[in-house]
Amino acid sequence: MEPVIATLGLTKRYRGGQLAVDGLDLVVPRGSVFGFLGPNGSGKTTTIRMLMGLIEPTSGTARVLGEAMPGAGRRVLPRVGALIEGPALYGFLSGRDNLVRFDAADPTADPRTRAARVEGALDRVGLAGAAGKKARAYSLGMKQRLGLASALLRPRELLVLDEPTNGLDPQGMREIRSLVRQLASDGTTVFLSSHLLDEIEQVCTHAAVMAQGRLLTQGTVADLASSVRGRLAVTTPDTADAVRVLKEHGVIDLVVTDDRVTGELPAAGPPDLADVNAALVRADVRVRAFGTQRASLEDAFVALTGEGFDVAG
């Protein structure tokens, strides 16, 4: 099955000479919830703008829903809902009239079903009650919801959501996440950019990581997380003995913090954890807790970028 998004060597160099996106080869499988990760300034938004035909690539190609962008925008974009770099609204129009305007801009949208579709979209993001209010009176969270509603005006094959939970309170974030899951279960592919790692981990099936304009990795979230091996953690008052025993069993990179010893299991021929535990007990190490910590996407990210989640310079 053809991927929903496929780029080949996609590159954007701005007029000032700054290389924003550098040879991106991105593949977003159909039906996935795809997390697009990277620090601010890593080229995520430039990539999204190229995919949506707003920016012309300097070189390389981008195919969306099987057709080349930006050339096929007229056929592709009606099947795509997008929220790009936050919502933008007409302050002097009501929330409802904002949606009517964006829908009217789509030449393939049926005017006869417009009113019903607008109400449906407002309902879906929980804005039905505030639809008559002027958009300039909306809070950031409400604007964000209205932006999402405009992406949901029609059934879409692909949703591109750039930081969709920005400005929302925890309750709103939860609602958006469940909305994304619901859309995905309907068969919509969701391309979700975020700098919130736990958000990606909670809703995404696939992820890609960008830094400084380059794609560091892409794959399923499970594969990404498992690419960073989990660490063995032992909680014990006898840390010195524990370190000795663990070292004998080939555990490397041992770190002691208070009553906790953590270390990395060797990649080649890792010892059976049951044996390690038995050895600790035989050596009179009093073990309070024993187990491996699952690597999170954040660990994967830090391992990949070698840095924290900071703004690229």
Added chain:
Amino acid sequence: MSQAETAAAVRAPSPLWGLSLLRSEVGTTFRRWRTLALLGVLAAVPVLVGIAVKVETRGGGSGGHDGGGPAFISQVTNNGLFLVFTALAATLPFFLPMAVGVIAGDSIAGEASAGTLRYLLVAPAGRTRLLLAKFATAMLFCLVAAFVVAASALAVGALLFPLGDVTLISGTTISLGEGLLRAALIAVVVAMSLMGVAALGLFVSTLTNSGIAAMATTVGLLITVQILDQFPQLHAIQPYLFPHYWLSFADLLRDPVYWDQMLRNLGLQALYAAVFGSAAWARFTARDVTV
């Protein structure tokens, strides 16, 4: 994949649906307070001119001094219909093109600075279609603005002065009905005279992401060109300046009508629309939208 199936099940798009954007554009433009304020200012000009003429002529009878003030002002006291021609002649050099400059200058740049441009484009409005809708709306604004001035002037003229048969510049007299028809025709010609400014404003609007900058630049260019049109030393280039033949609409008040200057005016406006319209299109369709 139920979503995709639903998408395929809806009716095939009709070419008429594409007109939704134009309708939305017109609705959005004429619902803005700014647009209504501009029209309000334009409607106020004939009121001021009418009152001024009334006050001026109250003591001295028939106005006396000819030659001062806008065209036709001396005839207003005899026939209120002439206030329509006076008001159009008074607003055409500055008020009308300034209002058009604001609307056209803001058209693309205003959407860009609000960020709504990207959402219109991914809708997808289509760059050429959006530009055409913007230009059509600006031209509609020209027409509405000219008719607002004319209607306001007609109302004030009828209220303050007598109405009656119209004596044309050529000396012939026509009925009030025909006079009204000519007034309407003049309003249309005035609106078309503003096509050059509208196209210029649209082009400037594609150059920047600031609505205010685009409006200011367009109005600034308008004033500059108006000044250049005054210098006798520049008479060689003046026939190519868009305001040069603006006041030729007065030739519609002759019997028979002199078409020569008016056709030249309309040709010049069409030339400006073609040149700056193409420039706007070339710029807008090739530009990266980064806001």
